[in-house]
Amino acid sequence: MEFFERFAIPHPSPAIYASMVAIGLTVIAIIAGLTYFKKWGYLWREWLTTVDHKRIGIMYLISALLMLFRGGADAIMMRAQLSMPENKLLDAQHYNEIFTTHGVVMIMFMAMPFIMALMNFVVPLQIGARDVAFPRLNALSFWLFFMGAMLFNISFVIGGSPDAGWTSYFPLAGTEFSESVGTNYYMIALQIAGIGTLATGINFMTTILKMRAPGMTLMKMPMFTWSAFITNIIIVFAFPVLTVALAMGTLDRLFASNFFTTNNGGMDMLWANLFWVWGHPEVYILVLPAFGIYSEIISTFARRNLYGYKSMVASMVIISLLSFLVWVHHFFTMGQGAFVNSIFSITTMAIAVPTGVKIFNWLFTLWKGKIVITTPMLYSLLFIPLFTIGGVTGVMLGMSAADYQYHNTMFLVAHFHLVIIPGVVFAMLAGLTYYWPKMFGFMLNERLGKLSAWIISISTLVAFIPMFFSGLDGQARRMYTYSEQAGFTMWNMISFVGAAGLAIGFALIVYNIYYSIRYAPRDIGSDPWDARSLEWATHSPVPEYNFAIVPNVDSTEAFWDAKKKGHKLFKGELEKIHMPNNSPIPFIMSSIFFVWGFSFVFAMWIPLIIATIGIFGCMAYQSFEKDHGRYISVEEIKETEEKLGGPTV
Amino acid sequence: MKELFPIKQVMGFIFSLVLTAVALAVYFFDMSFTAGMTILLVTAFIQAGLQLVMFMHAGESEDKAHIYTNVYYGIFIAIVTILGTLLTMVWGYV
Numbered sequence: 198m199e200f201f202e203r204f205a206i207p208h209p210s211p212a213i214y215a216s217m218v219a220i221g222l223t224v225i226a227i228i229a230g231l232t233y234f235k236k237w238g239y240l241w242r243e244w245l246t247t248v249d250h251k252r253i254g255i256m257y258l259i260s261a262l263l264m265l266f267r268g269g270a271d272a273i274m275m276r277a278q279l280s281m282p283e284n285k286l287l288d289a290q291h292y293n294e295i296f297t298t299h300g301v302v303m304i305m306f307m308a309m310p311f312i313m314a315l316m317n318f319v320v321p322l323q324i325g326a327r328d329v330a331f332p333r334l335n336a337l338s339f340w341l342f343f344m345g346a347m348l349f350n351i352s353f354v355i356g357g358s359p360d361a362g363w364t365s366y367f368p369l370a371g372t373e374f375s376e377s378v379g380t381n382y383y384m385i386a387l388q389i390a391g392i393g394t395l396a397t398g399i400n401f402m403t404t405i406l407k408m409r410a411p412g413m414t415l416m417k418m419p420m421f422t423w424s425a426f427i428t429n430i431i432i433v434f435a436f437p438v439l440t441v442a443l444a445m446g447t448l449d450r451l452f453a454s455n456f457f458t459t460n461n462g463g464m465d466m467l468w469a470n471l472f473w474v475w476g477h478p479e480v481y482i483l484v485l486p487a488f489g490i491y492s493e494i495i496s497t498f499a500r501r502n503l504y505g506y507k508s509m510v511a512s513m514v515i516i517s518l519l520s521f522l523v524w525v526h527h528f529f530t531m532g533q534g535a536f537v538n539s540i541f542s543i544t545t546m547a548i549a550v551p552t553g554v555k556i557f558n559w560l561f562t563l564w565k566g567k568i569v570i571t572t573p574m575l576y577s578l579l580f581i582p583l584f585t586i587g588g589v590t591g592v593m594l595g596m597s598a599a600d601y602q603y604h605n606t607m608f609l610v611a612h613f614h615l616v617i618i619p620g621v622v623f624a625m626l627a628g629l630t631y632y633w634p635k636m637f638g639f640m641l642n643e644r645l646g647k648l649s650a651w652i653i654s655i656s657t658l659v660a661f662i663p664m665f666f667s668g669l670d671g672q673a674r675r676m677y678t679y680s681e682q683a684g685f686t687m688w689n690m691i692s693f694v695g696a697a698g699l700a701i702g703f704a705l706i707v708y709n710i711y712y713s714i715r716y717a718p719r720d721i722g723s724d725p726w727d728a729r730s731l732e733w734a735t736h737s738p739v740p741e742y743n744f745a746i747v748p749n750v751d752s753t754e755a756f757w758d759a760k761k762k763g764h765k766l767f768k769g770e771l772e773k774i775h776m777p778n779n780s781p782i783p784f785i786m787s788s789i790f791f792v793w794g795f796s797f798v799f800a801m802w803i804p805l806i807i808a809t810i811g812i813f814g815c816m817a818y819q820s821f822e823k824d825h826g827r828y829i830s831v832e833e834i835k836e837t838e839e840k841l842g843g844p845t846v
Numbered sequence: 847m848k849e850l851f852p853i854k855q856v857m858g859f860i861f862s863l864v865l866t867a868v869a870l871a872v873y874f875f876d877m878s879f880t881a882g883m884t885i886l887l888v889t890a891f892i893q894a895g896l897q898l899v900m901f902m903h904a905g906e907s908e909d910k911a912h913i914y915t916n917v918y919y920g921i922f923i924a925i926v927t928i929l930g931t932l933l934t935m936v937w938g939y940v
């Protein structure tokens with residue numbers, strides 16, 4: 198009995214028991230459903246063992262959407278709790294757990310997989326490749342992310358959620374102040390997912406450097422591919438810092454080392470330092486692919502080529518460097534001198550310059566363009582003013598002297614939501630709508646899509662603008678309640694209304710997906726948006742080999758030139774195509790990682806050792822396995838092409 | 847026969863073993879913290895360079911330029927991070 202006590206929730210409530218039941222029932226329903234419809238084999242062959250970048254992209258997408266709703270539920274609870282003074286909906290402990298899981302889920306398990314989804318799906322198509330450089334590693338990345346996310350998500354029903362904030366500052370996150378296993382979950386789940394992300398970084402850098410179609414020099418790559426390239430460089434250099442910091446944190450918590458403790462030579466703020474050495478580049482990891490998506494969408498629907506291609510590339514390269522030079526702006530108030538703060542204030546201001554260059558390039562692209570307002574374009578246009586509010590308040594926060602006023606108030610919370618929501622979430626929704634026909638062969642309903650874009654934009658403003666005011670009035674972030682005399686009531690009530698509006702907007706997107714699955718026409722061809730880059734030069738949905746003949750490129754907009762200027766994209770004859778085989782190893786190995794992580798969280802050493810051996814066993818098996826891939830014959834290609842409707846250009 | 851024997855690699859291997867032995871010496875001999883740290887850092891960096899260039903063939907393929915650009919970029923980021931951390935946590939801390 199004693200053994201099982203450790204899995205109990207330290208601070209239960211009826212809501213948590215209800216969730217346990219709900220989770221149990223869902224699992225049973227899924228298993229029963231799969232068995233009843235005899236889908237186990239299909240699931241295993243087509244999805245769990247796949248190495249196809251398009252399917253992996255779709256799995257990232259589904260996970261990201263699920264996590265969006267998980268994180269969104271947290272958000273609604275928080276705003277509901279704060280909507281009235283002295284509210285009793287949540288107590289302090291639950292509030293702490295909820296803001297922690299909200300932050301982690303949204304950044305690590307919603308935004309990250311969302312950009313991974315689009316990168317996976319789009320980049321190989323945009324560069325005319327058949328897959329990524331290391332398809333199996335790609336599957337491993339996905340499954341590691343997925344298992345990390347699942348490990349994190351079971352925390353609230355087994356052992357208790359982390360409650361030290363998504364930043365998990367020590368000494369609060371140390372064992373002295375966070376006794377429950379919650380923070381172990383944080384350390385280990387992020388570690389597992391982070392390894393997957395690092396592998397993706399290496400994989401995509403190699404893919405973009407090595408696998409471009411003939412003729413596509415670096416300066417002829419589409420802008421989204423450029424943004425993905427820079428993003429992955431930042432990932433490769435930033436994520437190891439997180440890996441090391443998490444490992445040190447884990448050692449502190451489970452093996453009583455003293456990296457981040459307040460005595461025995463430990464340095465608690467070193468955690469904050471390392472966290473933000475990774476954390477600031479991370480915000481650019483999120484926002485650069487989003488910028489790439491906007492570049493594609495804006496040039497497509499302004500019906501002209503992107504203004505200032507070279508300056509777009511240059512500004513991203515500069516951002517990738519500067520993003521490593523600003524991290525101290527997250528703790529100006531730690532106690533370092535004015536000299537240090539001034540240095541980091543200046544670098545922080547400097548990063549706004551290349552960002553501004555990009556905004557102006559989009560505006561110039563729009564100017565003189567023939568603008569077509571579609572749902573993706575609407576998101577892109579709404580992004581510009583909203584993101585500017587977030588950016589300008591960022592510059593305010595960047596002035597270290599002034600930051601003593603704003604730091605850790607709701608003003609800060611308003612800033613980062615107004616950069617992340619328009620910057621990342623809008624881009625992902627725009628990208629989702631834009632690439633939906635390429636993924637699934639039909640379009641999402643435009644009327645519903647535009648309606649949700651408007652609802653989400655207006656609700657974002659309603660939810661977050663009041664926080665600037667309550668923050669300036671002194672409302673601190675992460676406080677679970679306030680008194681009526683504090684005078685924050687009205688702002689928080691408005692904010693709650695905005696949050697509810699956001700929920701409605703997202704629900705509308707789900708309804709749109711359902712509606713379009715049922716009613717959208719399927720005969721839309723392969724290029725429904727009249728777009729410009731290579732991903733639209735193949736069929737929708739895309740055959741597994743992507744392109745029957747590898748395309749031949751001689752400009753940044755090869756497909757547009759093929760359509761309008763008679764450039765010949767596909768030269769030569771059909772040949773048999775070499776493709777990688779599916780493999781169960783990534784899924785199995787990541788499942789073992791899940792067990793490994795779970796054992797680690799609860800300091801169960803024997804299962805941990807067994808799982809570790811299992812992981813190495815998988816790697817050894819993989820090293821000795823002889824797998825030369827397979828060939829798709831010319832007849833088979835012809836048949837597929839015929840079925841999909843013959844050549845596209 | 848002579849061309850077949852990978853003399854360069856064998857020498858490299860021996861050299862890397864020597865570097866390891868020197869680093870290990872820090873544990874067995876009594877020396878000041880500074881001296882120990884210096885030996886460790888110097889041997890570590892030589893070791894890393896050796897591995898990268900000789901055993902991971904950094905300079906041997908045609909995309910040498912990409913590889914070295916990445917390495918320099920990495921070194922730059924690492925130096926900035928370490929110096930920046932020292933600046934905020936130690937030198938500039940009042």
Ligand code: HEM
Pocket residue numbers: 364480481483484526527528545546548549552587588589591592593594595596600603604605609612613616617620621
């Ligand atoms: C114009 C560019 C930007 C500037 C000058 C800027 C500046 C800042 C500063 C100074 C802080 C710390 C404030 C404090 O703690 O008191 C901060 C926090 C934050 N920023 Fe920005 N920022 C910018 C853009 C972005 C972007 C593009 C993102 C994400 C896509 C972002 C995400 C965040 C997040 C998540 C935090 C707070 C994290 C936390 O403490 O929980 N920022 N920003």
Ligand SMILES: [Cu+2]
Pocket residue numbers: 476477480523524526527
């Ligand atoms: Cu930052």
